[in-house]
Amino acid sequence: MMKLHIHSFTTLLVVTAASIPGGVFAGTIRFVGIASASVRGDAILSNNDEGNDKSLSKFLSSDESNKILLGTEKFSSASTAAGDVIYECIQGSVAWFGLTLIPIFINRIERGATAGSFGSQEEGRVITLIEEARTDVQGGGLGSALESAMKLSEFDGRTIVTWKEGKSSYHIEGDLVLNLTIKLPRILPLPPGFNAIGSKIFERICRERLQQNLLDTKAAYIQWAETPKTHN
Numbered sequence: 001m002m003k004l005h006i007h008s009f010t011t012l013l014v015v016t017a018a019s020i021p022g023g024v025f026a027g028t029i030r031f032v033g034i035a036s037a038s039v040r041g042d043a044i045l046s047n048n049d050e051g052n053d054k055s056l057s058k059f060l061s062s063d064e065s066n067k068i069l070l071g072t073e074k075f076s077s078a079s080t081a082a083g084d085v086i087y088e089c090i091q092g093s094v095a096w097f098g099l100t101l102i103p104i105f106i107n108r109i110e111r112g113a114t115a116g117s118f119g120s121q122e123e124g125r126v127i128t129l130i131e132e133a134r135t136d137v138q139g140g141g142l143g144s145a146l147e148s149a150m151k152l153s154e155f156d157g158r159t160i161v162t163w164k165e166g167k168s169s170y171h172i173e174g175d176l177v178l179n180l181t182i183k184l185p186r187i188l189p190l191p192p193g194f195n196a197i198g199s200k201i202f203e204r205i206c207r208e209r210l211q212q213n214l215l216d217t218k219a220a221y222i223q224w225a226e227t228p229k230t231h232n
Helices: 009-019 056-060 063-070 145-151 194-226
Strands: 028-042 075-079 085-090 094-096 099-111 115-117 121-138 154-165 169-183
Touching (some): 028 194, 056 154, 056 194, 063 075, 063 085, 063 099, 121 145, 145 169, 154 194
Antiparallel strands (some): 028 169, 075 085, 085 099, 099 121, 115 121
């Protein structure tokens, strides 16, 4: 997930919890984030010296953009029995209430074929899905209720990136849906309205991270387009 670039989704939880008076209480935490963002740039359709395709469509339709779409450099790929490719993505660690949390997502990238429309303008779409998720927890006491709950935290969601590219400019749009559920012991109930307030903060942070991710995508594209192709 573009996690974005949603880079560490557990970071979103930490920031959200810290923003709510009284901190984190036990119970069932459900945060829902829905966000949209966009960015524009000048088109780079080809390398004049070598004639290589340096378009945005080429970049986002190839594996060259996997790192920016997955939101982390720490990932490995594997093939499923059906022949699909999935990615195990290790997010950045987060210190939280005496624990070190390391979110790990199993992501799938689905790319749609680019198509010419509106004259010479190209359009395309790529979706990054969270297939599975787990949280490795370090520190804390053996058998800690909080530690056990964090290991069972559930993430689901996806990021859709669409783009339109003409001869002079391009436009990238991102749409993110992210849900986080943490079931904590009932002995410490959540205060009234915790999930509603938390979801609003969570959504705001998702929107900010998504916008930054699109800016990172633009920067990664420019770097890729301006890097000369090496010949073996």
